[in-house]
Amino acid sequence: MPKYGYTLYCEGNPPKDLVRQAVAAEEAGFDFLVISDHYHPWLTSQSHSAFAWSVLGAVAQATDRIELAWRTRSFGGLPSQ
Numbered sequence: 001m002p003k004y005g006y007t008l009y010c011e012g013n014p015p016k017d018l019v020r021q022a023v024a025a026e027e028a029g030f031d032f033l034v035i036s037d038h039y040h041p042w043l044t045s046q047s048h049s050a051f052a053w054s055v056l057g058a059v060a061q062a063t064d065r066i067e068l069a070w071r072t073r074s075f076g077g078l079p080s081q
Helices: 017-027 052-060
Strands: 005-008 031-037 067-069
Touching: 005 017, 017 031, 017 052, 031 052, 052 067
Parallel strands: 005 031, 031 067
Antiparallel strands: none
């Protein structure tokens, strides 16, 4: 059976909003959360990114059953060799 996830974007949301989104995603029935691990925003109009690992800790404390994961991408977009 497929699983459905929700992505939390650190580069576009403050930490408290990310935790609220995570709780709402769990309540909506999503199976897992993925959090982006970027240390800078993609656009100059975005603020600084939250530290993904601290946000994951807060999300883990605020949720009960949803699975947690992280993702990042290398600068070149290619897998490490």
